[in-house]
Amino acid sequence: MQEKSTKEPLIKTVGLKKSFGELCVLDGVSVDIFEGEKVVVIGPSGSGKSTFLRCLNRLETPTDGAIYFEGNELTPTTDLEEYRKKMGMVFQHFNLFPHLTVLKNITLAAVEARLHEKKKKKLKISKRQIKAEEKARAMKLLTRIGLQDKADAYPSTLSGGQKQRIAIVRALAVGPKVMLFDEPTSALDPEMVGEVLSLMKELADEGMTMIVVTHEMRFAREVATRVLFMDAGKIVADGPPESIFGAPKDERLKSFLAKVL
Amino acid sequence: MMLTLLNAKTLAERFRSAFIVDERWLLYLNGLKNTLIIALLAVVIGILLGFLIAAVVYTKKKTGKLKILSFVCNIYVTIIRGTPVVLQLFIMYFIVLATMKNGILVGGITFGLNSAAYVSEIARAGLESIDEGQMEAGRSLGLSYSKTMLKIILPQALRNIIPALFNEFITLVKETSVAGYVGILELGKVPGLIQSRTFDYLFPLLIASVMYLVVVYLLTLVEKVIEKILAKSDRSAGNVKITGGRKKCKKKAQKSLS
Ligand SMILES: Nc1ncnc2c1ncn2[C@@H]1O[C@H](COP(=O)(O)OP(=O)(O)OP(=O)(O)O)[C@@H](O)[C@H]1O
Numbered sequence: 001m002q003e004k005s006t007k008e009p010l011i012k013t014v015g016l017k018k019s020f021g022e023l024c025v026l027d028g029v030s031v032d033i034f035e036g037e038k039v040v041v042i043g044p045s046g047s048g049k050s051t052f053l054r055c056l057n058r059l060e061t062p063t064d065g066a067i068y069f070e071g072n073e074l075t076p077t078t079d080l081e082e083y084r085k086k087m088g089m090v091f092q093h094f095n096l097f098p099h100l101t102v103l104k105n106i107t108l109a110a111v112e113a114r115l116h117e118k119k120k121k122k123l124k125i126s127k128r129q130i131k132a133e134e135k136a137r138a139m140k141l142l143t144r145i146g147l148q149d150k151a152d153a154y155p156s157t158l159s160g161g162q163k164q165r166i167a168i169v170r171a172l173a174v175g176p177k178v179m180l181f182d183e184p185t186s187a188l189d190p191e192m193v194g195e196v197l198s199l200m201k202e203l204a205d206e207g208m209t210m211i212v213v214t215h216e217m218r219f220a221r222e223v224a225t226r227v228l229f230m231d232a233g234k235i236v237a238d239g240p241p242e243s244i245f246g247a248p249k250d251e252r253l254k255s256f257l258a259k260v261l
Numbered sequence: 262m263m264l265t266l267l268n269a270k271t272l273a274e275r276f277r278s279a280f281i282v283d284e285r286w287l288l289y290l291n292g293l294k295n296t297l298i299i300a301l302l303a304v305v306i307g308i309l310l311g312f313l314i315a316a317v318v319y320t321k322k323k324t325g326k327l328k329i330l331s332f333v334c335n336i337y338v339t340i341i342r343g344t345p346v347v348l349q350l351f352i353m354y355f356i357v358l359a360t361m362k363n364g365i366l367v368g369g370i371t372f373g374l375n376s377a378a379y380v381s382e383i384a385r386a387g388l389e390s391i392d393e394g395q396m397e398a399g400r401s402l403g404l405s406y407s408k409t410m411l412k413i414i415l416p417q418a419l420r421n422i423i424p425a426l427f428n429e430f431i432t433l434v435k436e437t438s439v440a441g442y443v444g445i446l447e448l449g450k451v452p453g454l455i456q457s458r459t460f461d462y463l464f465p466l467l468i469a470s471v472m473y474l475v476v477v478y479l480l481t482l483v484e485k486v487i488e489k490i491l492a493k494s495d496r497s498a499g500n501v502k503i504t505g506g507r508k509k510c511k512k513k514a515q516k517s518l519s
């Protein structure tokens with residue numbers, strides 16, 4: 001734990017702000033997130049949790065403040081496509097591509113990324129070879145989550161739990177360094193929550209850096225190395241789960257926990 | 262008068278001179294062929310340009326970029342939709358493309374440019390029917406805006422509007438009949454041509470009408486089959502189907518979106 005502070009954070013935000021017109025949703029968020037950390041973000045509805053995640057991978061452009069990734073500040077000239085490949089995102093409503101098979105869902109971005117690289121670096125490898133390699137990788141990922149026989153199925157034929165696990169695998173296929181989850185189990189029937197959470201737990205155990213917005217407090221207790229409590233666009237409490245859940249000091253955090261626990 | 266009109270023998274004679282004599286049926290077939298070529302050319306141009314316009318307008322709406330281009334597109338659509346197609350045809354045939362010898366090509370281009378304005382409205386409704394999460398998912402995977410558009414948004418939008426696009430083609434088959442005004446030899450022009458030789462309009466008009474009717478009816482059947490196939494392979498839950506062309510399309514699309 002101690003050595004952390006000497007390392008460079010993977011993600012660092014400084015005074016991050018986001019407003020929609022008059023509405024100030026993020027009001028100066030400064031946080032350092034280190035490699036290997038599993039950060040769970042909790043907070044009341046509308047406190048800016050989703051907006052925070054969406055600012056991190058720049059689906060939303062912050063109004064003010066700075067984001068550093070691996071020590072480099074994001075500037076208007078940063079190649080956002082390259083940046084986003086290092087940051088997988090999992091959405092509440094899965095957002096699988098309904099017109100593509102499961103396999104294509106997983107390989108599409110990875111293949112495009114490698115074709116882009118091939119062009120840029122003038123690599124010799126053929127398009128066909130890239131496709132074959134990515135397909136093999138995707139099949140491995142699918143096998144891992146036990147859905148290899150769904151490779152040629154279309155998303156609409158899958159259960160919610162299956163869809164979300166495939167969405168996770170799709171994000172992994174691009175090779176991210178950190179995974180962002182925005183309420184990944186909120187749209188699921190209760191009996192499917194477990195399978196998604198256990199896949200996320202596996203990822204965590206493998207050392208993936210994760211930032212997870214969730215209302216699953218048990219997951220937070222068991223998996224998180226750190227919990228952020230957000231309220232009104234600010235990080236109000238930040239600490240290991242034991243202290244956040246065991247000995248909450250902030251009044252707003254106390255009343256929030258009283259409601260959700 | 263009535264009597265001569267119904268006189269079977271003269272009727273047969275009149276039909277013969279309208280259709281058989283001098284292999285005049287070839288004129289109808291040739292006219293039909295040209296009509297279909299013009300309509301096909303027009304629908305291809307219409308879809309390509311229409312989608313381009315829709316993509317520009319959609320991009321402006323979503324990202325605030327392409328302001329000027331989007332403004333130009335809106336003006337274009339307004340002008341095309343606000344003026345009669347016959348005048349557009351005259352302008353193209355006698356002024357803009359006056360040097361072009363091939364009338365069928367001029368017709369195809371004119372109706373294509375016209376159709377693009379209508380297709381762009383259909384296509385825009387199609388693009389807007391796609392969930393925002395699709396674009397976000399694409400971008401979050403590191404795909405560029407244009408790649409996401411091309412690989413994720415457009416295919417789904419296209420699928421939702423295939424019936425409406427086919428309907429546009431059917432409309433074009435009939436609408437291109439005004440191309441005869443500038444002397445293009447399409448099916449609608451043939452009756453006048455034959456009348457100028459036989460001084461009899463009855464059968465030429467009847468025959469041409471029946472030909473339009475049959476072609477349009479057959480195309481409607483094809484459309485039904487396409488719709489059935491699409492419905493069967495409807496893999497995406499909650500897909501929005503956008504039907505209708507021309508005047509109908511906008512209202513219907515809006516209804517299905519709300
Ligand atoms: N694109 C937008 N335009 C305008 N307002 C927005 C937009 N996105 C979010 N907001 C507003 O910002 C506020 C915070 O939203 P956000 O989604 O970040 O909250 P949240 O903490 O994720 O809440 P929840 O738990 O309900 O998901 C809300 O009031 C929301 O209405």
Ligand SMILES: [Mg+2]
Binds near residue numbers: 049050051182183
């Ligand atoms: Mg949210």
